[in-house]
Amino acid sequence: MPRSALVVCALALLTLAARPAPAQDTTTQRGVRIGLTYQPGTKPGVVVLPVTGPDGDSVRAILQRDLDYGDRIEVITGDAITSTASTQTGGGGSAINYGVWKSLGAAALVEAAVGPLGVHVVIHDVTAKRAVRTGDFSLSGAPQSPEWRMAVHGISDEIERWITGVRGIARTRILYVRGNRVYVIDSDGYGERAVSDAGTVLAPAWSPDGRYIAYSRLERRGWDIIVHDLVTGSSRTLAATPGGLNTTPAFSPDGKSIAYAHGDENGTDIYIASLAGNGRAQRVTVGRGTDNISPSFSPDGGRVAFTSGRSGHPEVYTADVDGSNVELLTPFNFGDQYYRSNPDWSPDGRLIAFQSLLNGQFQVMTISLRDRTVKQLTSEGVNEDPSWAPDARHLVFTSSRTGVKQLFVLDTESGRARQLTHAAGARLGAWSHWLDHVQ
Amino acid sequence: MRAMLRRLAPVAFLATGACFATREDVRSLQSQLDAMRASAAQADSARQAQLDRVIASLGLVRDSLGVMSARVIKMQGDVRGDLYNIGQELIQVQELTGQSQRRLQELRAQLEERNPNAAPAPAATRPSGAAAPASPQGAPTGAQPASPGPNQLFQLSLEQLRRGSPAAARTGLETLLQQYPTADIAPDAQFYLGEAYHAEGNNAAADSAYAVVVEKYPTSPRAPTALYKRGLYMEQQGNLTGARAMLNQLIQKYPRSDEAALARERLRAMK
Known part of the structure; x- marks a missing residue:
């Protein structure tokens, strides 16, 4: 067999191995699996048993909601579950009648107890009729405080990892703009609070470690990039390119630099500046008088996706972070009046989400970086400004489907959407990474 | 005194005598003056009329010029x-051409995948005694699979690079360059070979691969990009003199490229 044929076979096999599973089955992915088997396209049924100890009901409600919002597990609830649960005490599986739970459709049971040291969790495999995983988690802060809720979200994510092999997205938050402030909200829609001073603000973004946020604020001399420390509460201006328009900041994956759009009379171009503030900002785009905005880093930090008007109307392009090797990403036809903008690179590097103007309304779409196939994800109302969750499966976006602008979360695999915010005028959502070191 | 008066008397008589013109003379003089005034007024009127006509003509010319100027300005604007x-x-x-070329390249790769025998014969000269690749036409290949085409190799390699397997991508690209050194896709393959080395963290090898792009394919759109990357690599290595030379070479050879604009900024920042 010729060497090139061997090479192509090897490349093809590697490529096939890299393709995602056709449905929800994630049994081949990393993480500790408990041996559950289920048909592709279905989700394992999981029952969260009543949680004993102080604030157990709140813990149970959060666990159920988080597992449901993860969209990889079918959380079984209802009267039958409540009455069955009341007759069983759990306790390491000794008193659990697995047959009954199996008849109710459960593949796994989550048993949790809140004690003085935290939460003790046991996962039961109903088919194997035994406890397959246990873990202890500490809780911090007063019940229902942001720290306490974050700790419970962390438990949810671990449970999801134990059951499906994929970590959940509960221990994350979403930044957005409402009115004249930047707000933050937990991934389940609770705990909304303002994190910026009043002012004309735009384009919030997270640092990878979740400690810093950056946003654009209108000052007397123009639009500035503000970097805010969520731990100390201090803010400072990124002074790399003072004056003019400085907007749409994005942290690099290593958290050491920020890409942003800087505009003046010569057009708007993307620059990258050190977060420490040393050195000049390095130019990334050569717009020649056109507008280039909304940078988004690839997960490895080697490339940047951005919106550029260099072809006459906005389209999504990618380039190396040094500014070279520019490629048009989104396809368009000659004379096309519609356009595509606001890209966000998925954390797994496979897709870029963007908004596309269709029949006068923005819709959220994704484009595959492998074969450049475009997939439209929304159609109801105006839907714009997508931002990926760290699981590269969920998106938060602004939608007017309720009549006013609100943030919605979309599961890109099942198409299920849920409303995240309920106060009118929420927009420009930005999903954080996992906030492992943030309370 | 008296003698003087006697001498001046005839002169005074003569002088005052001229003042004694008849009334007829005065009328005649008056009429002549009136005639002269009328003639002058008529001449003035004619001149004024002529002047008015000239001014009117000038106005027309000015208006015409204004219209012409507006038309010229509009035409300039148009x-x-x-x-x-x-x-x-x-x-x-240009963008669509690039888009179409990419699409064509993908289609060629698909075609090569579906019909391996249609792949162009490898153009590389092989050492004597080396096994020849599968013949595209009529060769008794039997169960032996035909060689993949350059586009297929390129697509698969690029896919590996994008999904974070630079070593696999590099193997594919090296095979492509070895088997099809004159393929249309060869400059891109050589450039992405540099990208694969860079993704592996082997920046020295990446620099060498970029140097081949510059030397072997100077008319390729990848050449200015490769030169720019070489300049940045030298800057990172602390070789500012070499970096400046490389960036200046880029500006000189490819002055209209995006990389040249970036190089000018890098040179300013390096001062």
Whole structure:
């Protein structure tokens, strides 16, 4: 067999191995699996048993909601579950009648107890009729405080990892703009609070470690990039390119630099500046008088996706972070009046989400970086400004489907959407990474 | 005194005698004066009329010039607008050409995948005694699979690079360059070989691969990009003299490229 044929076979096999599973089955992915088997396209049924100890009901409600919002597990609830649960005490599986739970459709049971040291969790495999995983988690802060809720979200994510092999997205938050402030909200829609001073603000973004946020604020001399420390509460201006328009900041994956759009009379171009503030900002785009905005880093930090008007109307392009090797990403036809903008690179590097103007309304779409196939994800109302969750499966976006602008979360695999915010005028959502070191 | 008076008397008589003109003389003089005034007024009127006509003509000329000027300005604006639109359309055409070329390349790869025998014969000269690749036409290949085409190799390699397997990508690209050194896709393959080395963290090998792009394929659109990357690599290595030389070479050879604009900024930052 010729060497090139061997090479192509090897490349093809590697490529096939890299393709995602056709449905929800994630049994081949990393993480500790408990041996559950289920048909592709279905989700394992999981029952969260009543949680004993102080604030157990709140813990149970959060666990159920988080597992449901993860969209990889079918959380079984209802009267039958409540009455069955009341007759069983759990306790390491000794008193659990697995047959009954199996008849109710459960593949796994989550048993949790809140004690003085935290939460003790046991996962039961109903088919194997035994406890397959246990873990202890500490809780911090007063019940229902942001720290306490974050700790419970962390438990949810671990449970999801134990059951499906994929970590959940509960221990994350979403930044957005409402009115004249930047707000933050937990991934389940609770705990909304303002994190910026009043002012004309735009384009919030997270640092990878979740400690810093950056946003654009209108000052007397123009639009500035503000970097805010969520731990100390201090803010400072990124002074790399003072004056003019400085907007749409994005942290690099290593958290050491920020890409942003800087505009003046010569057009708007993307620059990258050190977060420490040393050195000049390095130019990334050569717009020649056109507008280039909304940078988004690839997960490895080697490339940047951005919106550029260099072809006459906005389209999504990618380039190396040094500014070279520019490629048009989104396809368009000659004379096309519609356009595509606001890209966000998925954390797994496979897709870029963007908004596309269709029949006068923005819709959220994704484009595959492998074969450049475009997939439209929304159609109801105006839907714009997508931002990926760290699981590269969920998106938060602004939608007017309720009549006013609100943030919605979309599961890109099942198409299920849920409303995240309920106060009118929420927009420009930005999903954080996992906030492992943030309370 | 008296003698003087006697001498002046005849002179005074003569002088005062001229003042004794008849009334007829005065009338005649008056009529002549009136005639002269009328003639002068008529001449003035004619001149005024002529002047008015000249002024009117000038006004017309001025208006015409104004209209002409406005037309010229509008035409200039139209031409500028048209030129801008043509420029934009050219950029669109360029973008679409690039898009079409990528699509064509993908289609070629698909074609090669579906019909391996249609793949172009490898153009590389092989050492004597080396096994020849599968013949595209009629060769008794039997169960032996035919060689993959350059586009297929390129697509698969690029896919590996994008999904974070630079070593696999590099193997594919090296095979492509070895088997099909004159393929249309060879400059891109050589460039992405540098990208694969860079992704592996082997920046020295990446620099060498970029150098081959510059030397072997100077007319390829990848050449200015490769030169720019070489300049940045030298800057990272602390070789500012070499970096400046490389970036200046880029500006000189490819002055209209995006990389040249970036190089000018890098040179300013390095001062």
